[in-house]
Amino acid sequence: MVPDAPAFLHHARLTVLSGPSGVGKGTVVAEVRRRYPGVWLSVSVTTRRPRPGETDGVQYHFVDDAEFDRLVATDGLLEWAEYAGNRYGTPVAPVRERLATGAPALLEIELQGARQVRARDPEAQLVFLAPPSWADLVSRLAGRGSEPPEVQERRLAIAQAELDASGEFDVVVVNDDVARAADELVGLLTAPSPDLCRGGAHE
Numbered sequence: 001m002v003p004d005a006p007a008f009l010h011h012a013r014l015t016v017l018s019g020p021s022g023v024g025k026g027t028v029v030a031e032v033r034r035r036y037p038g039v040w041l042s043v044s045v046t047t048r049r050p051r052p053g054e055t056d057g058v059q060y061h062f063v064d065d066a067e068f069d070r071l072v073a074t075d076g077l078l079e080w081a082e083y084a085g086n087r088y089g090t091p092v093a094p095v096r097e098r099l100a101t102g103a104p105a106l107l108e109i110e111l112q113g114a115r116q117v118r119a120r121d122p123e124a125q126l127v128f129l130a131p132p133s134w135a136d137l138v139s140r141l142a143g144r145g146s147e148p149p150e151v152q153e154r155r156l157a158i159a160q161a162e163l164d165a166s167g168e169f170d171v172v173v174v175n176d177d178v179a180r181a182a183d184e185l186v187g188l189l190t191a192p193s194p195d196l197c198r199g200g201a202h203e
């Protein structure tokens with residue numbers, strides 16, 4: 001039987017997983033959730049069109065520009081960014097509700113959003129997923145085949161800047177192997193926050 005979540009997964013900490021497009025964030029998170037279905041992942045809103053196989057409300061909430069504008073104007077997003085011609089954002093209410101229960105929350109977002117989360121919540125744990133090499137990243141993005149070559153080029157140009165910023169993150173996990181990277185991410189999700197080790201933020 002697959003356990004719902006590790007018994008020690010009880011610290012209300014926000015973890016952000018970031019990294020260049022095609023590095024394998026979605027794949028590694030899917031492996032973590034296959035093992036532990038109780039690991040909670042925020043569902044972002046995006047103005048990007050769904051890919052074949054994507055379902056509204058599962059991978060993303062797919063919205064139009066007017067709805068995205070409305071969410072920004074009403075402070076409905078914890079963070080948001082424009083990325084390769086589309087907008088993406090994290091609905092704030094579900095994250096707040098999740099953390100209020102004392103359980104951890106995971107976001108899978110790009111660099112600008114990770115920076116915004118850090119500014120709003122300095123306790124958040126920022127994890128950068130890196131490819132073993134540039135050539136691996138290029139071949140993974142191409143091999144996924146979900147974007148035409150010109151969009152892949154645009155994403156790879158952004159990826160270069162994202163890799164340069166990996167030093168801003170608390171931890172860098174190399175996705176050389178999905179199962180191994182998932183092990184590492186589970187360890188990070190279940191690690192007590194440094195603040196809790198000191199005795200709590202609100203004393």
Ligand SMILES: Nc1ncnc2c1ncn2[C@@H]1O[C@H](COP(=O)(O)OP(=O)(O)OP(=O)(O)O)[C@@H](O)[C@H]1O
Pocket residue numbers: 019020021022023024025026027028140141143144175176177178
């Ligand atoms: N460790 C790995 N070794 C080889 N291939 C991998 C590995 N991890 C992921 N992949 C493959 O790389 C491709 C991209 O993975 P994935 O879609 O998870 O990336 P992503 O970082 O979530 O991308 P995006 O940010 O664009 O959503 C997929 O085809 C996936 O199967």
Ligand SMILES: Nc1nc2c(ncn2[C@@H]2O[C@H](COP(=O)(O)O)[C@@H](O)[C@H]2O)c(=O)[nH]1
Pocket residue numbers: 019020021025044045048079080081083088089090108109110111112113114
């Ligand atoms: N800042 C945010 N970035 C997000 C969010 N949801 C996803 N993303 C990132 O966007 C890119 C592209 O995603 P794709 O699904 O079009 O390949 C990737 O890096 C995602 O991690 C979000 O809510 N905020």
